[in-house]
Amino acid sequence: MTTGLIVAIDTPELPQAQAMIGRLRGLGAMPKLGLEFFLAHGPAGVAAAVQGEPFFLDLKLHDIPNTVAGAVRSILPLSPTLLTVHAAGGAALVAAARGAIDSAIAEGGLPAGGHAWPRLLAVTVLTSLDGAALAATGVADQPEAQVRRLAGLALGAGADGLVCSPHEVAMLREAYGADPVLVVPGIRPAGAAPGDQARVMTPREAARAGASWIVVGRPITTAADPEAATQAILDELAAA
Numbered sequence: 469m470t471t472g473l474i475v476a477i478d479t480p481e482l483p484q485a486q487a488m489i490g491r492l493r494g495l496g497a498m499p500k501l502g503l504e505f506f507l508a509h510g511p512a513g514v515a516a517a518v519q520g521e522p523f524f525l526d527l528k529l530h531d532i533p534n535t536v537a538g539a540v541r542s543i544l545p546l547s548p549t550l551l552t553v554h555a556a557g558g559a560a561l562v563a564a565a566r567g568a569i570d571s572a573i574a575e576g577g578l579p580a581g582g583h584a585w586p587r588l589l590a591v592t593v594l595t596s597l598d599g600a601a602l603a604a605t606g607v608a609d610q611p612e613a614q615v616r617r618l619a620g621l622a623l624g625a626g627a628d629g630l631v632c633s634p635h636e637v638a639m640l641r642e643a644y645g646a647d648p649v650l651v652v653p654g655i656r657p658a659g660a661a662p663g664d665q666a667r668v669m670t671p672r673e674a675a676r677a678g679a680s681w682i683v684v685g686r687p688i689t690t691a692a693d694p695e696a697a698t699q700a701i702l703d704e705l706a707a708a
């Protein structure tokens with residue numbers, strides 16, 4: 469399995485996002501836009517930033533099923549390649565998101581621009597949480613056990629894949645095989661500062677564990693030379 473690179477473009481600035489996306493695409497990395505950018509610029513800003521090319525829209529929807537279904541319907545015209553909901557919101561939330569995508573497929577054929585329909589990802593346990601932080605939310609299990617539980621729930625409700633830390637990838641591949649799309653943040657090249665990430669590994673380790681995609685933000689976007697940092701990670705993935 470080859471592991472792809474997603475770069476988290478976490479900025480509220482449109483020109484900065486456009487410039488960074490332009491610089492990284494040529495190297496073969498897929499951009500991710502999240503709440504910081506979306507809340508500043510909305511759908512029109514997303515469309516302006518991605519210019520019709522594949523991208524990951526990471527809004528981590530977490531609400532009652534009816535509201536999540538409506539939010540997914542509002543997102544679909546942007547044709548993201550990947551989108552996220554929180555598995556912790558329950559099976560009905562994930563099923564509502566699945567239903568919104570499936571209804572759109574049934575009603576309308578493929579979206580404009582030759583894009584595939586988005587793959588629905590369920591976020592399991594945020595990579596910023598360690599066992600103690602998870603326990604403080606009332607979940608006594610260690611992150612791995614909670615990821616396993618939420619993975620079963622989300623895949624059973626129709627998710628195409630999961631967002632998890634690199635520490636759970638091998639366990640999920642063993643449990644669910646090659647099919648689920650496993651998108652893995654919490655990635656730090658050797659020697660890079662973890663920042664607010666708690667469950668981290670290197671690109672090579674995540675690729676060897678079986679990640680479909682790794683997500684890297686600050687180690688690339690704050691590097692003196694983002695292209696060189698991107699290329700170094702792509703080389704590490706290719707050699708993994």
Ligand SMILES: O=C(O)c1cc(=O)[nH]c(=O)n1[C@@H]1O[C@H](COP(=O)(O)O)[C@@H](O)[C@H]1O
Pocket residue numbers: 476477478502526528552591593594595596631632653654655663665683684685686687
């Ligand atoms: O869904 C995500 O992408 C995500 C889930 C998660 O558990 N942890 C996590 O860090 N992310 C995202 O991955 C990116 C990681 O950025 P860096 O920590 O700068 O590499 C951020 O955009 C986060 O929003």
